Amino acid sequence: VKALAAFDNSFFSASRDLSIISWLPSSSSPFFTNGKKLVAHSNFVNSLFALGPTDTFPAGLLFSGSSDKSINVFDLGLISQSDEPAYTLLGHLENVCSLYAEIDNATGDIILVSGSWDKTIKIWRNFECVQTLTGHTQAVWSVIILKNGSILSASADKTIKLWSRDGKLLNNYVGHTDAIRGLVSLEYDSFLSCSNDGSIRIWNISGSCIAELVGHSSFVYSVGVLQSGEIVSSGEDRTVRVWKGTQCIQTINHPCTSIWSVLTLNNGDIVSGGSDGVVRIFSRSDDRILDANGLKAFDEEVAKFAIPSQSIGQVDKSKVPGPEALEKPGKKDQESIMVNVNGIIEAHQWNGSVKKWEKIGEVVDSASSDGSSKAVFDGKEYDYVFDVDFGTDGQGSMLKLPYNLN
Numbered sequence: 001v002k003a004l005a006a007f008d009n010s011f012f013s014a015s016r017d018l019s020i021i022s023w024l025p026s027s028s029s030p031f032f033t034n035g036k037k038l039v040a041h042s043n044f045v046n047s048l049f050a051l052g053p054t055d056t057f058p059a060g061l062l063f064s065g066s067s068d069k070s071i072n073v074f075d076l077g078l079i080s081q082s083d084e085p086a087y088t089l090l091g092h093l094e095n096v097c098s099l100y101a102e103i104d105n106a107t108g109d110i111i112l113v114s115g116s117w118d119k120t121i122k123i124w125r126n127f128e129c130v131q132t133l134t135g136h137t138q139a140v141w142s143v144i145i146l147k148n149g150s151i152l153s154a155s156a157d158k159t160i161k162l163w164s165r166d167g168k169l170l171n172n173y174v175g176h177t178d179a180i181r182g183l184v185s186l187e188y189d190s191f192l193s194c195s196n197d198g199s200i201r202i203w204n205i206s207g208s209c210i211a212e213l214v215g216h217s218s219f220v221y222s223v224g225v226l227q228s229g230e231i232v233s234s235g236e237d238r239t240v241r242v243w244k245g246t247q248c249i250q251t252i253n254h255p256c257t258s259i260w261s262v263l264t265l266n267n268g269d270i271v272s273g274g275s276d277g278v279v280r281i282f283s284r285s286d287d288r289i290l291d292a293n294g295l296k297a298f299d300e301e302v303a304k305f306a307i308p309s310q311s312i313g314q315v316d317k318s319k320v321p322g323p324e325a326l327e328k329p330g331k332k333d334q335e336s337i338m339v340n341v342n343g344i345i346e347a348h349q350w351n352g353s354v355k356k357w358e359k360i361g362e363v364v365d366s367a368s369s370d371g372s373s374k375a376v377f378d379g380k381e382y383d384y385v386f387d388v389d390f391g392t393d394g395q396g397s398m399l400k401l402p403y404n405l406n
Contacts, residue, residue, distance in 0.1 A: 001273025014045035065096030115140035154180035234259035
């Protein structure tokens with residue numbers, strides 16, 4: 001599930017299975033039901049944005065971007081009758097991975113900004129491309145429109161750029177050390193960014209990084225903000241994290257490797273989209289959470305999920321403590337340890353609220369940096385064999401890339 005978009009009390013999800021699904025609120029568990037399923041792209045659907053009612057489209061609009069290089073625009077008043085988009089916008093030369101739309105208060109026009117792997121940002125007015133912004137040297141992973149009408153773009157070139165509505169470059173933000181994946185506006189003069197360097201940064205519009213949030217152990221793909229002001233993030237480390245100020249106050253482990261997207265709803269719920277094709281909703285409201293059996297099933301699913309050993313470094317089983325380590329309380333909430341249980345290396349995390357260790361997964365063997373175990377590709381042994389996502393045929397094709405350190 002690559003993208004999520006909120007609309008009133010409902011939301012949409014988009015997936016590599018080429019589909020978009022609308023999720024409608026329900027008064028009983030599971031509190032959301034899947035509504036319309038749209039299949040109009042010929043490749044992965046990687047970006048979504050939902051726009052509220054306009055004079056021309058009183059039911060609102062849904063924009064979707066795809067690896068097929070197109071942007072589809074759906075009239076939400078018509079999707080119950082047809083999968084066909086009202087408009088298809090062409091112009092990008094690669095995957096369209098970010099979208100942001102608003103109404104021009106002065107003219108009533110529909111403004112759309114799109115970012116693409118083709119390194120450009122395009123500005124569309126009433127579904128016509130009126131400007132293409134160039135300046136990034138690698139893929140543009142995220143675009144947003146600020147309250148003053150200016151545009152922010154984030155790129156794999158490790159920079160964030162601020163543009164005027166007429167396309168002038170106003171500022172360049174440098175600090176992240178890897179590709180920047182997401183942006184969210186905060187107050188009028190500040191915004192958030194998240195990056196493959198594992199960090200989340202808070203910037204003021206003048207160009208200064210005023211805070212850095214560190215806690216993810218891998219790429220951070222998506223970021224959002226709750227109405228309480230708390231920050232929510234998701235990444236390649238199987239987690240959704242909740243932050244208050246610069247402190248991580250909650251870590252929600254998932255039974256899948258990648259949490260590609262996270263969304264905050266008006267009621268305070270958090271929605272996540274994972275690499276296992278599942279949309280999950282988390283709530284602080286007692287009357288909205290799963291029953292005891294449902295929570296137990298989720299915890300067991302998380303505990304069974306295998307953690308690749310290279311994600312935590314090469315594991316020397318002889319040096320990993322046994323189950324007796326779980327008898328000692330953790331030093332802080334969300335502290336993680338590994339224990340050797342009959343030759344199986346388990347990862348456990350300390351839950352400070354209930355004062356106990358919780359199993360979050362099992363570590364599996366994989367190729368090591370010192371060559372103590374090898375991966376096999378085409379009958380030959382390598383230090384590593386990486387899965388590389390083609391992202392081109394819409395079928396989830398993966399390329400095996402063998403690699404030796406020396």
